[in-house]
Amino acid sequence: xxxxxxxxxxxxxxxxxxxxxxxxxxxxxxxxxxxxxxxxxxxxxxxxxxxxxxxxxxxxxxxxxxxxxxxxxxxxxxxxxxxxxxxxxxxxxxxxxxxxxxxx
Amino acid sequence: xxxxxxxxxxxxxxxxxxxxxxxxxxxxxxxxxxxxxxxxxxxxxxxxxxxxxxxxxxxxxxxxxxxxxxxxxxxxxxxxxxxxxxxxxxxxxxxxxxxxxxxxxxxxxxxxxxxxxxxxxxxxxxxxxxxxxxxxxxxxxxxxxxxxxxxxxxxxxxxxxxxxxxxxxxxxxxxxxxxxxxxxxxxxxxxxxxxxxxxxxxxxxxxxxxxxxxxxxxx
Numbered sequence: 444x445x446x447x448x449x450x451x452x453x454x455x456x457x458x459x460x461x462x463x464x465x466x467x468x469x470x471x472x473x474x475x476x477x478x479x480x481x482x483x484x485x486x487x488x489x490x491x492x493x494x495x496x497x498x499x500x501x502x503x504x505x506x507x508x509x510x511x512x513x514x515x516x517x518x519x520x521x522x523x524x525x526x527x528x529x530x531x532x533x534x535x536x537x538x539x540x541x542x543x544x545x546x547x
Numbered sequence: 548x549x550x551x552x553x554x555x556x557x558x559x560x561x562x563x564x565x566x567x568x569x570x571x572x573x574x575x576x577x578x579x580x581x582x583x584x585x586x587x588x589x590x591x592x593x594x595x596x597x598x599x600x601x602x603x604x605x606x607x608x609x610x611x612x613x614x615x616x617x618x619x620x621x622x623x624x625x626x627x628x629x630x631x632x633x634x635x636x637x638x639x640x641x642x643x644x645x646x647x648x649x650x651x652x653x654x655x656x657x658x659x660x661x662x663x664x665x666x667x668x669x670x671x672x673x674x675x676x677x678x679x680x681x682x683x684x685x686x687x688x689x690x691x692x693x694x695x696x697x698x699x700x701x702x703x704x705x706x707x708x709x710x711x712x713x714x715x716x717x718x719x720x721x722x723x724x725x726x727x728x729x730x731x732x733x734x735x736x737x738x739x740x741x742x743x744x745x746x747x748x749x750x751x752x753x754x755x756x757x758x759x760x761x762x763x764x765x766x
Contacts, residue, residue, distance in 0.1 A: 469559075471555075475627040476624065476626040477620070479620075480624030484555070
């Protein structure tokens, strides 16, 4: 396996999936959002978002907490430090792979 | 929220204005301030206290957030409210750390600096001279500044929204308002303009986003 193929194989699969990457990117930009906002913003179905969030939470990249805003129950999602680090690491690796790509 | 080319942070900041509530709250406060000023001036009292309600504009975020928790978040979801652009500046100055992200990639609102300040200064500016052209210049400069400053940010104005404001401000000249009373009709017009913008947006928002029966929960 050449160096670039090795680099691609080493990409974090949890982050690499487009829907999860979208969730992580949104949370990185906004700090904190609830389930409904993420669903609208990312164009996810309820089940799809739930399953991706569960995977991200399991990996320790996203923290999900149930809370109240006034009387309104909210499912708040935010990036953990580990999630932030994973996203930065992923974007650094991706950039380095893409920068080595031959220019046509 | 229609501009899907914008960054997630800019879209989150724009989301703060989706329902018109920030404009409604600011509009109410500015109209109230102008109204109190007119009453005090008519009663022959010092109208300096009329500016006191404007202090609420430095705490309007809490009021707007309170209203959004009842109107907006149940309908279209919650995202952390944007921080004020002047808070970012003061953070940068006090910590001497440059911001981590570029201006377009932050969940920041410039509403206070780029809309409220030009509106209030535009109204106060008219007290500096009796001349009509002086007033006209102030109105159109304030409106032009608002257009230019906001055009690539989270709350851009359509040209006709600002044109309406400029026309209303210019029309006040015909009322021949005494110099001492001058900022107050301007404040009333500015506040009413914000209220009309916010009210229109709120009506449209409530029509297009009926309240969901329950939270779209379960992660």
